[in-house]
Amino acid sequence: MHYTGTIWRPPYEADSLLLEVTTGCTHHKCKFCTLYDDLPFKFRMSPIEDIESDLLETQILRYNPDSIMTSRLWGLSRPHPIRRVFLTGANPFVLKTDKLLEIAALIQKYLPSVESIGCFARITDSKNKTDEELINLRQAGYDKLTIGVETGDDAALSFMRKGYRSQDILTQCKRLEQAGIEYAFFYLTSISGKGKGESGAKASADIFNQLRPFLIGSNMLTIYPASELYQEIQNGNWEEEGELEKYRELRVLIENLNITTHFAAMGASNAFQFQARLPEDKEKLLKILDRIISRSDEAELRHYRKNLPHL
Numbered sequence: 001m002h003y004t005g006t007i008w009r010p011p012y013e014a015d016s017l018l019l020e021v022t023t024g025c026t027h028h029k030c031k032f033c034t035l036y037d038d039l040p041f042k043f044r045m046s047p048i049e050d051i052e053s054d055l056l057e058t059q060i061l062r063y064n065p066d067s068i069m070t071s072r073l074w075g076l077s078r079p080h081p082i083r084r085v086f087l088t089g090a091n092p093f094v095l096k097t098d099k100l101l102e103i104a105a106l107i108q109k110y111l112p113s114v115e116s117i118g119c120f121a122r123i124t125d126s127k128n129k130t131d132e133e134l135i136n137l138r139q140a141g142y143d144k145l146t147i148g149v150e151t152g153d154d155a156a157l158s159f160m161r162k163g164y165r166s167q168d169i170l171t172q173c174k175r176l177e178q179a180g181i182e183y184a185f186f187y188l189t190s191i192s193g194k195g196k197g198e199s200g201a202k203a204s205a206d207i208f209n210q211l212r213p214f215l216i217g218s219n220m221l222t223i224y225p226a227s228e229l230y231q232e233i234q235n236g237n238w239e240e241e242g243e244l245e246k247y248r249e250l251r252v253l254i255e256n257l258n259i260t261t262h263f264a265a266m267g268a269s270n271a272f273q274f275q276a277r278l279p280e281d282k283e284k285l286l287k288i289l290d291r292i293i294s295r296s297d298e299a300e301l302r303h304y305r306k307n308l309p310h311l
């Protein structure tokens with residue numbers, strides 16, 4: 001299989017086949033981001049021959065009678081059919097519709113058991129597609145995209161150079177909904193900066209409440225020296241929230257959400273990990289956060305974050 005650099009995927013895509021179709025990010029400008037810094041280029045689409053050869057390799061390994069026999073000899077269970085493919089890269093959904101349809105057709109050709117295709121997407125990726133194209137992509141299997149919207153706070157989106165405004169989140173996600181494409185959000189706790197987290201959380205809840213993300217996953221901002229944001233802090237242009245302040249922000253977000261969704265704080269950036277359904281488990285989540293805020297030690301949480309080698 002072709003895999004280039006660090007491969008990132010959401011926790012809930014653990015059972016999906018990871019297929020490299022792009023590497024890197026077309027935007028590559030967010031001040032806090034170091035995710036694809038290990039690449040010698042900004043963005044690249046994989047040659048279609050590489051994609052096809054990875055699909056063929058998967059088909060052989062998963063379905064070839066010899067492979068099945070080998071698994072039995074090793075005492076392994078018969079491999080399950082592959083139901084979902086996750087396309088790698090920061091935003092493969094930016095590819096032209098024809099290219100995405102060509103990839104979906106190849107997946108069907110080699111792995112007909114696949115029922116859906118997911119990937120990370122930027123809010124701006126659907127701007128270059130018509131409503132009809134989005135419907136065609138849904139029919140070809142594209143569903144449950146993961147979008148790192150980060151926040152609905154326009155000042156933070158602008159300062160961090162995310163490349164869109166909260167109104168774009170509303171417009172593009174409503175278009176996805178109309179096409180029947182489901183999506184999850186990643187929220188970035190602390191993106192608004194010291195003293196502004198709670199108002200940023202309220203602004204975000206206001207945007208999210210007008211949409212239907214099937215999941216809101218929360219990550220906590222962890223600043224690495226290689227990031228532009230680190231430099232902004234050194235220059236006195238931005239201040240990070242304290243660790244307990246981050247949990248107070250998260251509490252405000254959850255308190256103000258009134259949609260039906262799954263809320264998850266998973267992944268290494270969260271010192272405390274939890275997930276629950278909203279709205280039914282809201283009170284339970286708020287109590288968990290109250291306990292974290294009242295019983296945790298700022299210095300210990302800071303120590304945890306400073307020692308995170310990478311996300």
Ligand code: SF4
Nearest residue numbers: 025028029030033090
């Ligand atoms: S869009 Fe995502 S991957 Fe690209 S620079 Fe921003 S945070 Fe990083």
